[in-house]
Amino acid sequence: MLRTLDPRLRLRHLQCLVALASHRSVLKAADALAQTPSAVSKSLAELEAITGETLALRHRKGLELTPAGHILLRHAAQAIGALRDGFELLGTGEKAPEHVRIGILPTAAATLVPNAIRQMQARYSHLVVTAHGGTNADLLVRLKLRELDLVIGRISHPSEMVGISFEHLYMEPLVMAVRPGHPLLDAPALQPADVRAYPMVLPMKGTYIRPAAETFLQSSGIGMPQQLVETLSSTMARSLMRTGDAIWFVPYGVIELDLDDGLARTLPVDTSPTSAAVGLTTLGTGELPEGARLFIDVMREVASEMRNRNRRSLMQEG
Template sequence: MNIDNRIKFRHLTCFLEIARQRSFAKAADSLAVSQPAISKTLKELEEILGHPLFERGKGGVLLTAAGETFLRYAGPCVQALRDGVSVVRGSELQGGEVRVGALSTVESRLLPETIARLHARHGALVVQVAGGSSAQLLAQLKVGELDLVVGRMTDSPEIQGLIFEHLYSESMTLVVRAGHPLLALGEGALAQLADYPLVLPPAGTTIRKYADSLFVQWGIPLAAQRLETLSIALGRRYVLDSDAIWVAPQDAVRHDLAGGVLAELALGIREPGGSIGICYNGARPLPLAAQWFCTVLREVAAERATDEA
């Protein structure tokens, strides 16, 4: 079956921007056109396809089932065309480029080691790393703005239609600065946890669900003073400069624990924390540079799992 020649590039870019922004007004601003023009272009595409692609919901514009299906192919198609233009123009003839979405849990150990090995093996390689929540990064992955996303497995609806490859499981733990008053209390510190500021991920994130689970299992109330952030750097600095308790991914604090800069509270508390892995769009073949990245990432993850055994 031939592609309907009525479908133009403007139809695809309009559709993808609405899917990314979840708003007709924001999509219009991003594409520098009027909102009526956006609505007209989308209506043309929907008439060509014979299905509505969006519906309005309380949280903004939502994809219909047909829209979800079309997104799996339209995003990679447009990105592949853009990649082809870049290659022909010569911007990538001498090397490769991989665009990675990275959740905060992999920024401190897994990703730096992977990138260092990649650059040691490939003389010309650009690695672009974007941060954000899992929902944001997976949405970018779906529309072709990222080649893959690395981090903790999520139950967000955004993962539907994508492929997740498990690499290893990572636990979460409670850590404080060296010399913290609670360290001398042993398991007796459990009753005083709520008296100290708490550092944990923002509500609604995948990693926060694991953090909340840890406190619920042990009947510990959340402290009234909290710093909620996905920034490993901010969480680390705040804990080092205060008496705060950090609900931290094990990888994020491993180096500081080994060096005695941070200390784990000896309460016998540790939340399994979920699966760390690679997420990618199966509707689009991975570019060569992204394949290199995945190969090295698997190597580093396998070594990490061996170290833990």
């Protein structure tokens, strides 16, 4: 039976569904929408009554959309995105600058993306980049909701890549970064026990690179350090490394500028087994906006330039 658009449907119903899918919690969705939790629950109940479907289920770990909820979500996100684009074009009557909405993981934030933005601005002055940071999982959710055009960084876990496309740009390892003058840099023959004796800064559990770091530490005989700091903050990790003897186990792209400026060194440890692909993640369906396609072309050029330079730098540091 063909369904018609129910006149009871309001924009707040669609906004509610998108917020619940993004935050997986009535409380967090209410906070994001500046509404009360009861108002969010009411909007969800009304939307379920309008559609005649159960759209979300509550579990211990949070709220999860049903298959029907995911179907409606895809179209709700598209509708809200189309309205947002329309409002951006209103105003002066002149063509508004085209926005490229990107999600950036830390490994791409220091060098790759800034270099691409500089080159893009030199060629396409009408493009405006809106950059969002976050964890891999958070950015992929926003990509699926069409709040982002693409995500740039390390490839995610295969379970999170369903329905999206990844374009490989280059391989990147984790490295063990320390301050210049660190005692381990003068060690005649670095032993696993020597590394384990110093504080180490690792990405938090739940991030995609944490298992890669732990697997390497165990397989290399280093094991988990006696003193450990877990953080997603590059600012804090960099401070711990620079002002003490902490070892920062970090993607090369995050520490690259510090290495170039002589503010950090890498320990002579072969960390190549931790290498993973860095690239562009898109929905892989439909046509990307022109601005996003132009930006991706520039990204490919910049990544090509970076490959050989990164390889030479790693050889020199090693």
